[in-house]
Amino acid sequence: MSQIELPAADVVADAAKQILDNIKGDPEFPAFRAASLEYSEDWQCFTGFPVVERWHLETDAAPLFEEGLRALALKAAVYEATGDDQDAEIAIAVPVDEMTHAMLAQAQLVMRIAARTGAVIIHQTDQEHTDYRADGYTNACYRAAWGEPPARYWLDHEEVKRRRGMLADLYASIGMDRSGREHSIDFAAAAV
Incomplete structure (x- = not known):
C-alpha cells in the first residue's frame, strides 16, 4: 500500500x-449470483475454502457469496475515495x-454490471492482501457498514496460517505435497 492516508x-x-x-x-445480478455459485467438479481449492471449520460447499457458498460482494464493495469504495x-x-x-x-471468473457479467453501476471492481492477485485482522482497517470499514463480520468466514490471518498448517499436514499424509500443488501419484500404476 502507498503512504497516503486511507479514507x-x-x-x-x-x-x-x-x-x-x-x-x-x-438487472444481471441474479445471473451473476447464479453463475458465481455454480460450482462444478472443476472448482477445487486446497487452502482457501477448506480453512473454514466444517466447510460444506452447498451450505456455505451463499453466505460466503454475500461476504465476497461486501469485500468487493469495500475495495471499490476505497478506490472511489483514493483513485x-x-x-x-x-x-x-x-x-x-x-x-x-x-x-470474478464471471468476467463478462462483472464488467457489464460494473459499467452500469459505475463501480470499479478491484482485484489483482499479485497486489491482494489476505492478511486480514479483526482489529484492522477492513474490519473497521465493514463494521461501520454492516456490523460485525461473520467470524466463520472473516478469519484472522494468524488463524488462517495455523489452519493451513494443519491442512498441509493432512494433505501430506495422503501424498498431496505443498497443499495440493504437487503429488507423485502414478495413475497408471494405481489403476491396476
Whole structure:
C-alpha cells in the first residue's frame, strides 16, 4: 500500500453500502449470483475454502457469496475515495478472497454490471492482501457498514496460517505435497 492516508471507515462504509445496493439492483445480478455459485467438479481449492471449520460447499457458498460482494464493495469504495488501485487492495480474509475469485471468473457479467453501476471492481492477485485482522482497517470499514463480520468466514490471518498448517499436514499424509500443488501419484500404476 502507498503512504497516503486511507479514507475514514465511515466514509468507506457509506460508499460501500451504496455500491453494494447498486450491484444487487442491477438487472444481471441474479445471473451473476447464479453463475458465481455454480460450482462444478472443476472448482477445487486446497487452502482457501477448506480453512473454514466444517466447510460444506452447498451450505456455505451463499453466505460466503454475500461476504465476497461486501469485500468487493469495500475495495471499490476505497478506490472511489483514493483513485489508487493498490490502496484499494485492502486486507481480505482468505475464504472471502477465494469467493471473490469465483465471482470474478464471471468476467463478462462483472464488467457489464460494473459499467452500469459505475463501480470499479478491484482485484489483482499479485497486489491482494489476505492478511486480514479483526482489529484492522477492513474490519473497521465493514463494521461501520454492516456490523460485525461473520467470524466463520472473516478469519484472522494468524488463524488462517495455523489452519493451513494443519491442512498441509493432512494433505501430506495422503501424498498431496505443498497443499495440493504437487503429488507423485502414478495413475497408471494405481489403476491396476
